[in-house]
Amino acid sequence: MDLTGRVAVVTGSGRGLGLAYAEALAAAGASVVVNDVDQAVVDAAVERAGGATIGVAATVGDTASAERLVAAAVEAFGRLDVLITNAGILRDRVLWKMTDDDFDDVVRVHLRGTFTCARAAAIRMREQGHGGRIILVGSPAGQRGNFGQTNYAAAKAGIAAMARTWALELARSEITVNAVIPIAATEMTRTIPAFGPIIEEAERAGTPYPAWLRHDEGLGTVADVTGLITFLASDAAKGITGQAIGVGGDRLALWSHPAEKSVKFKDGGWSAEAIEAEWDFEQETYGIPAPKGQ
DSSP: OOOTTOEEEETTOSSHHHHHHHHHHHHTTOEEEEEESOHHHHHHHHHHHOSSEEEEEOOBTBHHHHHHHHHHHHHHHSOOOEEEEOOOOOOOBOGGGOOHHHHHHHHIIIIIHHHHHHHHHHHHHHHHTSOEEEEEEOOHHHHHOOTTBHHHHHHHHHHHHHHHHHHHHHGGGTEEEEEEEEOBOOTTGGGSTTTHHHHHHHHHHTOOOOHHHHHTSOOBOGGGGHHHHHHHTSGGGTTOOSOEEEEETTEEEEOOOOOOOOOOOOTTOOOHHHHHHHOOOOOOOOSOOOOOOO
């Protein structure tokens, strides 16, 4: 898919999934601004991505950093067409052990960072008047919740909600906004007991991941998720907006939006006693399901 002439900013693209996104966009012909907090990591990412790629060392979260990333794209390449908000950190703790800083740090980078970067990009794209693509990176934790990740799950759930809201607000400007829900073997997934040993064994042996892992769990390499990013950045995806799309391994999935599952009515309204008497709703599942295994 040809992205020649497109200019993209990818936050948190010094390593892992973000770097894979930057590499894929550059390989498709886009000019790319990579970003990380560490200048040495940025320099290495620029060299690895190749093509027309520049780097900006900045901590995502505040308005100044967001505006600096957009300005770098415009100064180097004259425009901005694609923004991918990938930057993030983890501070996992169960609720009763999570500190204010644990919560605030994760929300600042993931949620506020997505907001400030998307706002700066939207302003520029609307000024240009040629539409654009804003791709927000979510997580299964934000869709279903996950033990020990109050901060991360809340931020990622907010990101999916912002995608739906911004899709409405930016539709007239022909700027699409979607949330991508990736699952891939990264440093984070290696820490999951059910996945870590399998990933390490496959990589040590130089063999593909097991079919059940790629198919049933939708977990593969970082390269497996880049096709969706390239597609959403292209003209082929101009009619897709406001969606949460999962990708990983052999799996591509469209997540549903929250919706009323079952509804009852009672004339005059519902007392606590009436609710008790008539409560027979099938409750929703929650949490990321445990791997099924082989």
